[in-house]
Each structure stands twice: as structure tokens, then as C-alpha cells.
Amino acid sequence: MTMQRYAEALNSALREEMARDDTVWLFGEDVSTYGGVFKVSKGLRDEFGPERVLDTPISEQTLTAMAVTAAMTGTRPVLEIMYADFMPLTLDALVNQASIYEYIWADQVQMPFVLRTQGGGGAGAGAQHSKSLDVLVAHVPGIKVVAPATPADAKGLLKAAIRDPHPVVFLEHKLLYNSRDEVPDGDHLCEIGKARTAREGSDVSIFATSKMVHDALKAATELEADGISAEVIDLRTLRPLDNTAIVQSVKKTNHAVVVNEGWRFCGFGAELSATIMEQAFDDLDAPVERLGTFDMPIPYSEPLETSVLPDAEKIAAAARRALR
Amino acid sequence: MTTDIKITGAGGEYMESVTVVEWVVKPGDPVAAGNVVVVVETAKAATEVEAPIDGILSEIVVNVGAEADIGAVLGRISDGSEPFDTAAEAVAENPALVSVETSPNAQDLPSDVPIEQPANGRILATPLARRIAAELSINLASVNGTGPKGRIKRRDVELVSAEPVASPAGSEQCVLTIPSVPSNVDEYDQFAPGSYEIRPHDSMRKMIAARLAEAKQTIPHFYLKATCDLDSLIRLRTEINTSIPKDADGRSAYKISINDFVIKAHAKALSEVRDANVSWSDSGMIVHHSVDVSVAVAIPGGLITPIIRNANTKPISTISLEMKDLASRAFERQLAPNEYQGGTTSISNLGMFGVEEFAAIINPPQATILAVGAGRRVAVVRDEIVDVATQMTVTLSVDHRAVDGALGAELLQSFRRYIESPLDMLV
Structure with a gap:
């Protein structure tokens, strides 16, 4: 095990995969010379050369179409979209090309590319740089969506995503880049589509992704002081969703809180909530509590921003409501 | 409104x-x-x-x-x-920016509306509570919900399943939780939509349902049947009724019914077999000092059991007059609670409908109820000769926790002796 920051773990994953497979290459805005605005690709240009680590103009739509065609023609591109807020610009390539070409052309085409991006609020970055648009891509069949919460999972999942023969959208969180934790040494891989029990508990299950896992863990600590045993399930992958883990946990605790940092309306929590209702209805002893970001643009002002985003306090309150 | x-x-x-x-x-x-x-x-x-x-x-x-x-x-x-x-906590869902200060709480609010448990007859229970209740054969109508809006949760069902059978527990009144909603609405699924209408239960219907379901489920009933000759009693009744003073129009001031004799005979029998004049409670046998006979009276929409207190000591004429008054006021639903609560035994008589015999459900916390059938002319064998007699079959339902078989039989034997030798009731 090595203590690493989340950004460093991602950097290791990229380095290891580029060294292992010379069809892997990186491109995006400021990823090469500058090393990425969050330093995820730091040092890789020096190590692998400007041919495999490319700076690009600001044109997310074109970049994503490039990723699609580069993947189709036999390489494994890793595209960085600087902010998840720019994801709408990538959607035509994702929704009308990447997600359907394998289907249309059956075995003739493979689409092994990774689109990395980072989202989330809490950094005072304002309404255009704080969103979590997970569901824009999770909605689309044919695209895998992962959202690691820890450095270890960041590394293991990014390596798995690069090796995956299908398009993967890799959702990072700006407030997690500096978080430090142990990362397994060696060729560490995490299976896409498998949730992780971040904390065992018996009274209520909290299902979360990305940074919300950490808020859920804080909430669980707070709840423990009240004698409430909360289980925290880090879903890690939004699609394909680990239904088995979700149902197992609900069967154990009979109470569920679902949290996703995206907007609550039509958000990922709605999918989780419906899944629980469909697959664990007879195990529910309370309605599912659903948390998301309040239905409005994310404010720049810190107190206002704090008030609209889900956090540990709101998660703990939701768990208590579920247990009434 | x-x-x-x-x-x-x-x-x-x-x-x-x-x-x-x-x-x-x-x-x-x-x-x-x-x-x-x-x-x-x-x-x-x-x-x-x-x-x-x-x-x-x-x-x-x-x-x-x-x-x-x-x-x-x-x-x-x-x-x-x-x-x-007190319920004005509804929150506007308008996410206007100006409401930012309160808006985060709005999403935290559960979807509960301020109005509590719906009155449309649906029982609010979580899916898990429903599943466990079904597994344990617990009727959700008997479960007290402690969740939001009175919703029944697992803990509520488990509480009921953990409890021993509800019993009078040392109190003379059997305390029952009357469910405020009718029982399982899933029953509706059995019938084609539009082929029925739902008539809401009134409090009497709910009381009957709750008390009798509880009685039948929790009281270990056994039944003793006896057939009594009525001829002597009928003769005596005719004599008494013809001797009752008449008013100017030739109408009797009162008229003794067979049922009045049955009340008196049952009360006299219980005063003789005092060990049967009891009520079961977990903490000890409630041994009643007086014999108070509840008499089931059918009224529109249900029934009620007005009580003839100390029926063993009252003259038949008093019993008859009291019964007439109680029955007519019961019909108008004008009885005070102390007029229908607290008897020590019950009588239910369906003889007037031609019912030959039946077994009644004990009216808790009483230990006995006497079900009386119709008097009828039958062929009987007496001294090796076939004769014609008027007979009546009665069935005594007994709570075996309080009264054993032999004791119940003794009570029934005593009752029969009074019916067949009615003068003994009068002395």
C-alpha cells in the first residue's frame, strides 16, 4: 500500500496503462504541457512524449468526436473534459455515435475510449463550473459511467476503464483530488459495475457516489453517536448499476437513503429509489429518502452553495427521517 | 371547508x-x-x-x-x-432564488402531507410490515402504527407478535384497541369492480368486529348442549299472565315471556354454581359477587347487550318490565354505558326466528354465554311410551380458562332443573 492523493492515483493509473499499452494516449485542454488543471496528467508528456499526450483547442464537441473515431480506428484514447459542466458539448458524439456504433455495426467496431471529467460543487466555482451532470450520460445505454470516491478506486477503476473495450465516462470530483488514502501497489484493478461497502451497518443503508460517499461516512459517524448503525454503500459505478449490492443492503437494513450530488429532480437518486422500490419493495420499512442538489443553479456564494448541496448533515437528517 | x-x-x-x-x-x-x-x-x-x-x-x-x-x-x-x-407546515415547492434560505430544507421534507392517516379505510403500513404481518398472520387492523402518519412499521408488527394474547389482565373491563380503520382492504380484490359498494363501518360495527374476533381467537371455548322440557314452564307462564291485573281496555300491565324465565333460570343457576360466575384474568380469577345477565338485543345495524342486574334476586315481573324498557331504549341507541357494560354472563335467544339450536361466541370478559333455541313440539319417549312435549335446546359456551367441563355441566344442569321445575324459580 502507498499513501496517494486521488490525483496522484489517477496519474499512476494513466502512467501504468500507457507503459503497458502503447495504443493508450491522452488529449484534452491543458493536459500536456501544463499537466492538466488538476495535475492528473502531470509528467506524462515528459515520459511518453507529445505524440501521446496532446494539448487541444477548446472544442469539446470536436474532441469527443475525435475520441470516437480514434477508438474506432484501433487506439485507446483518454480524453479529459476539464469540467463536467461542459459535458453537454460532448453529448452528440456520446449519444449519437459512441453509444450506438457498436450496436449498429455489431462486431466490426469497438469503442475503447475513456472520457475523464470532473464535476461537483463546494469549491465556490459558480453556476458554470460546479455541476454534477452524471445522469446526462448515465441515461444512455452503451456508455459505462464510473465515479470513484477514493484514491484506490480512482486508480483501479481508471485502469479498468482504459482496458474496457467500450466507452467509459469517468467522473471525478474536484474536491477529491487532494484527498489522500492508501492505494494498493502493483497492477491494481477494480471491476466496473461493482459497488463497495464503505461502512457496514444494520439500521439504514446510505447509497452514494463520488464525494457524497465521504459525506455519507461523516453522517454515519454522526448517527452512530445516536445509536444508529448506518451502512454506507459506495456504488462506484452508475452504469451498469450493482443492483445485487443495493438489494442485499436494503434487505439487511430495511431503510434506504440515496444521495447523488446532481440535481434531485430526474436525478440519479430517482433511479436508485425506483430500483429499490422495484427490487426490494417487500423489504422496505419506510419510504426511500432521496437527496440531491436543490433545484436551481449552483450559487457562487459559499453559504448559499452550502445550503443547496447535499452534505453530511442533510444525509444524517434523511437517515433519521427514514427511521422514524 | x-x-x-x-x-x-x-x-x-x-x-x-x-x-x-x-x-x-x-x-x-x-x-x-x-x-x-x-x-x-x-x-x-x-x-x-x-x-x-x-x-x-x-x-x-x-x-x-x-x-x-x-x-x-x-x-x-x-x-x-x-x-x-398545527399542520401548516406545507412547503411551497417554488425553487425561486429568493427562497434560497429556506429552500434546502424543502427538499429534505419527506413527502408526507400534513393531513394524517387517511380516513378512506386504507391502512398505512410499510411493505415490510405488511409482509411480516402476513407471515405471522397478524391482522394489520389490530396493529397500532407509530410511524409518520400513523404508518405501521416493522417494529409495530413485531410488538404485536411479541405480545401474548391480549387478556383482561386483572381489570374487570376487557380493554380492547378498536381499530379506527376497517380490516384488510385487499379483500376488495376478490370481487369484480362495480359489483359492490363500500358501506363504512360505524363504531358499533367496529366494536362488534373487534370484540368478537378477539373473543373467538383468544378464548378457548367449549360447548355444552341440553334439551329442556318446556311444558311446565308454558303452563306456569299462562297462569301468571292470565292473573296479571288488566287496565280498562283489558290489556295486561305486563306480560311475562319465555325469555324472562330463561333469564331468571340462568341467573338462579349461576347463583347456585357460583364458581361459574367468574371472569378470567391473567393475574387471578375475578369472582363476581352479583349475577348480572347481559341479554343480546338485535337492533338496526348491530346488537347490544343490556344487563339485568342481580337477576337471580329479582321477581320475574321486574325482569320482564326492565327487559322491555332496556330493549326499547337499546333500539333507540339510548342506553348508558353502565346499562350494557359489565354483565357476568350473557343470554342470546334466537328462538323467535325458529332457530333450533346454535352456539354463541363469549362476550369478553365474561366466561359463559347461553344460546337459546326455539321451543318446539317433539315426540319424546317417557316410560317406554311415545309422548308429545314442547322442548327447547340451549347451548352453553364456556371459557375453559375460567370454568371447567364439569362445572359448566353443573351450571347447565341447574338451569335445566329450573326450566323444567319453574316454580322453584319463584320461591
Whole structure:
């Protein structure tokens, strides 16, 4: 095990995969010379050369179409979209090309590319740089969506995503880049589509992704002081969703809180909530509590921003409501 | 919109005013049409006033202890169309920026609406609670929900399943939780939509359902049957009835019925076999000092059991007059609770319908009930000769926890002796 920051773990994953497979290459805005605005690709240009680590103009739509065609023609591109807020610009390539070409052309085409991006609020970055648009891509069949919460999972999942023969959208969180934790040494891989029990508990299950896992863990600590045993399930992958883990946990605790940092309306929590209702209805002893970001643009002002985003306090309150 | 709760004169023209004895529900509590909301006392009886509509008790106008004239408004029920003070926590869902300060809380609010447990007959229970209740054969109507809106949760079902059978537990009154909603609505699925209508239960129907279901499920009943010759009793009754003083129109001041004799005979028998004049409780046998006979009286929409107190010591004529008065007032639902609560045994007579015999369900916390069939002319064998006799079959239902077989048989034997030698009742 090595203590690493989340950004460093991602950097290791990229380095290891580029060294292992010379069809892997990186491109995006400021990823090469500058090393990425969050330093995820730091040092890789020096190590692998400007041919495999490319700076690009600001044109997310074109970049994503490039990723699609580069993947189709036999390489494994890793595209960085600087902010998840720019994801709408990538959607035509994702929704009308990447997600359907394998289907249309059956075995003739493979689409092994990774689109990395980072989202989330809490950094005072304002309404255009704080969103979590997970569901824009999770909605689309044919695209895998992962959202690691820890450095270890960041590394293991990014390596798995690069090796995956299908398009993967890799959702990072700006407030997690500096978080430090142990990362397994060696060729560490995490299976896409498998949730992780971040904390065992018996009274209520909290299902979360990305940074919300950490808020859920804080909430669980707070709840423990009240004698409430909360289980925290880090879903890690939004699609394909680990239904088995979700149902197992609900069967154990009979109470569920679902949290996703995206907007609550039509958000990922709605999918989780419906899944629980469909697959664990007879195990529910309370309605599912659903948390998301309040239905409005994310404010720049810190107190206002704090008030609209889900956090540990709101998660703990939701768990208590579920247990009434 | 609110609807007034009024006491009308329909219960009896003699009433001029009533005193409020008890508000059964608190302001803000949900009420269902037909459920009791307030108990008032008239000169003659305590009367339960039922909610005219489903809704929430929004206001008490006449407080406990205060008097109100007939027709006066006692309280008001809101149908929920306007906000009610203590429930006015509805949150506007407008996510306008100006509401940012309060808006985060809005999403944290559960989807609960301020109005509590719906009065449309549906039981609120979580899926898990329903599943466990089904597995344990627990009727959700008997479970008290402690979740939001009175929702039944797993803990509530488990509490019921953990409890031993409800019993009088040392108190003379059997305390029953009367469910405020009808039992499982899933039953509706059995019938084609449109092939039925739902008639809401009134409080009497709910009381009957709850008490008798509980009795049949928790009391270990056994049954003793005896056939009694009635000829002597019929002769005696005719003699008595012809000797009753008549008024100017030639009408008797009273007329003794067979049932009056049955009441007297049962009471005399119980006063002889005192060990059967008891009630079971977990903490000890309740041994009654007096013999008070509850007599089941069918009334529109249900039945009630007015009591002839100390029936063993009362003359038949007194029993007859009391019974007539109680039955007619029962018919008008004008009985005070102490007139129908607290008997030590019961009699149910379906003989007038030609029912030959039947077995009745014990009326808790009593230990016995006598089911009386019709008198009928039958061929009997006496001294090796076939003869014609009038006979009546009675069935005694007995709570085996309180009264054993031999004791019950002794009681029935004594009853039969009085019926067949009726003069003994009079001396």
C-alpha cells in the first residue's frame, strides 16, 4: 500500500496503462504541457512524449468526436473534459455515435475510449463550473459511467476503464483530488459495475457516489453517536448499476437513503429509489429518502452553495427521517 | 371547508341540553365519518356523537363539562381543504432564488402531507410490515402504527407478535384497541369492480368486529348442549299472565315471556354454581359477587347487550318490565354505558326466528354465554311410551380458562332443573 492523493492515483493509473499499452494516449485542454488543471496528467508528456499526450483547442464537441473515431480506428484514447459542466458539448458524439456504433455495426467496431471529467460543487466555482451532470450520460445505454470516491478506486477503476473495450465516462470530483488514502501497489484493478461497502451497518443503508460517499461516512459517524448503525454503500459505478449490492443492503437494513450530488429532480437518486422500490419493495420499512442538489443553479456564494448541496448533515437528517 | 358537529334532537325530544363528557379526538386529529368524536350526556344516557364527514377535528366549540343546547355546534371538522394551524407546515415547492434560505430544507421534507392517516379505510403500513404481518398472520387492523402518519412499521408488527394474547389482565373491563380503520382492504380484490359498494363501518360495527374476533381467537371455548322440557314452564307462564291485573281496555300491565324465565333460570343457576360466575384474568380469577345477565338485543345495524342486574334476586315481573324498557331504549341507541357494560354472563335467544339450536361466541370478559333455541313440539319417549312435549335446546359456551367441563355441566344442569321445575324459580 502507498499513501496517494486521488490525483496522484489517477496519474499512476494513466502512467501504468500507457507503459503497458502503447495504443493508450491522452488529449484534452491543458493536459500536456501544463499537466492538466488538476495535475492528473502531470509528467506524462515528459515520459511518453507529445505524440501521446496532446494539448487541444477548446472544442469539446470536436474532441469527443475525435475520441470516437480514434477508438474506432484501433487506439485507446483518454480524453479529459476539464469540467463536467461542459459535458453537454460532448453529448452528440456520446449519444449519437459512441453509444450506438457498436450496436449498429455489431462486431466490426469497438469503442475503447475513456472520457475523464470532473464535476461537483463546494469549491465556490459558480453556476458554470460546479455541476454534477452524471445522469446526462448515465441515461444512455452503451456508455459505462464510473465515479470513484477514493484514491484506490480512482486508480483501479481508471485502469479498468482504459482496458474496457467500450466507452467509459469517468467522473471525478474536484474536491477529491487532494484527498489522500492508501492505494494498493502493483497492477491494481477494480471491476466496473461493482459497488463497495464503505461502512457496514444494520439500521439504514446510505447509497452514494463520488464525494457524497465521504459525506455519507461523516453522517454515519454522526448517527452512530445516536445509536444508529448506518451502512454506507459506495456504488462506484452508475452504469451498469450493482443492483445485487443495493438489494442485499436494503434487505439487511430495511431503510434506504440515496444521495447523488446532481440535481434531485430526474436525478440519479430517482433511479436508485425506483430500483429499490422495484427490487426490494417487500423489504422496505419506510419510504426511500432521496437527496440531491436543490433545484436551481449552483450559487457562487459559499453559504448559499452550502445550503443547496447535499452534505453530511442533510444525509444524517434523511437517515433519521427514514427511521422514524 | 368545515362541517359542524351538532347534537340533534333526533335522539329523543325530551332532551333540551347536553353536557359534553369527553372529546374522543384532539384538535388536529383525523376523524372518519361514523367514528365517535365526542361523548355527551343527556338526562338519560351518554350518547356518542359520530363525525359527519371524514376530515380533521379543527375546532372544539364546547369544552368538556360545558352544556350545550340541542342543535348547538359542538365542534367543527375540516375536510382539509384549508390549512390547519398545527399542520401548516406545507412547503411551497417554488425553487425561486429568493427562497434560497429556506429552500434546502424543502427538499429534505419527506413527502408526507400534513393531513394524517387517511380516513378512506386504507391502512398505512410499510411493505415490510405488511409482509411480516402476513407471515405471522397478524391482522394489520389490530396493529397500532407509530410511524409518520400513523404508518405501521416493522417494529409495530413485531410488538404485536411479541405480545401474548391480549387478556383482561386483572381489570374487570376487557380493554380492547378498536381499530379506527376497517380490516384488510385487499379483500376488495376478490370481487369484480362495480359489483359492490363500500358501506363504512360505524363504531358499533367496529366494536362488534373487534370484540368478537378477539373473543373467538383468544378464548378457548367449549360447548355444552341440553334439551329442556318446556311444558311446565308454558303452563306456569299462562297462569301468571292470565292473573296479571288488566287496565280498562283489558290489556295486561305486563306480560311475562319465555325469555324472562330463561333469564331468571340462568341467573338462579349461576347463583347456585357460583364458581361459574367468574371472569378470567391473567393475574387471578375475578369472582363476581352479583349475577348480572347481559341479554343480546338485535337492533338496526348491530346488537347490544343490556344487563339485568342481580337477576337471580329479582321477581320475574321486574325482569320482564326492565327487559322491555332496556330493549326499547337499546333500539333507540339510548342506553348508558353502565346499562350494557359489565354483565357476568350473557343470554342470546334466537328462538323467535325458529332457530333450533346454535352456539354463541363469549362476550369478553365474561366466561359463559347461553344460546337459546326455539321451543318446539317433539315426540319424546317417557316410560317406554311415545309422548308429545314442547322442548327447547340451549347451548352453553364456556371459557375453559375460567370454568371447567364439569362445572359448566353443573351450571347447565341447574338451569335445566329450573326450566323444567319453574316454580322453584319463584320461591
